[in-house]
Amino acid sequence: MNYRHAFHAGNFADVHKHWILTLLLARLAAKDKPFFVLDSHAGAGFYDLAREETGRTGEAADGIGRLIDSTAVPDSFSPLLTAIRQLNPEGGLRWYPGSPWLIAHLLRPDDRLAAVEAHEGQAALLRETLREARNAKSYHRDGYDAIPSLLPPKERRGLTLIDPPYEDRDDVSRIVKAVTDGMKRFATGSVAIWYPIKTLSLGDTLARELPPAERGRLRCEIWTRPPEREDAGLTGSGMILLNPIWPIDETIAEDQPILADLLAQEDGAGSRVLSF
């Protein structure tokens, strides 16, 4: 496990993923009943963009840096941008939240978060990030194994976020197995799976192999450069949603193209949202 999210915190993929995450949390919070979130690959939860490893890649400048002061950003980004502004009360963009911080920040008093991280150093940072969050618990363990074992939640409503680094050959098969096992225990829960777009093939494989979902499946993608070139590195960001909370597709269909425009790095940037 060599991946360190600090190198990429706040980049365009984080913005796309964290925006959709905040939309899902808002849909869950629209009902007056508690919900549970399982963040299976949580990372440290909080990032200092002025630190050497983060500053070195400069990725945040072409991610959250493009949105924070833009007047073109749609209203659906308010929960994410408000949270980031609260983290940076003196203005600027020094601190960027990871998924567990964002989730913990947006929970209501009776909602719960379980945040799982397998890397020892990252898990220690995660514990520190969530130390004062009353309804959040961190786990230092394997995230794929945690999915069936922490489901179903007593609330019977909730979301599992799966955001692996895709550095192991078996990540896709482990995602498919964990989701399949998790859905046998909690068929109506929502699941959000992030994946990198280098070519379009990884999203195709996931879409083909993931189990059916009672309440439908969506595939949401943006690309900042044309995705077809073999050598182009990370060109885009994808999220597969199982049992998405409707009508989230309408917000995504409307606002994702605006996000793709804001984050474009070359001609050929774009987006799509597909039911499958």
Ligand SMILES: C[S@@+](CC[C@H](N)C(=O)[O-])C[C@H]1O[C@@H](n2cnc3c(N)ncnc32)[C@H](O)[C@@H]1O
């Ligand atoms: C892309 S980062 C997570 C970023 C985070 N979800 C966010 O949005 O801020 C992936 C994390 O998964 C961790 N990881 C890798 N393999 C894991 C596994 N099998 N179980 C749990 N965590 C794992 C890595 O150490 C890394 O911190």
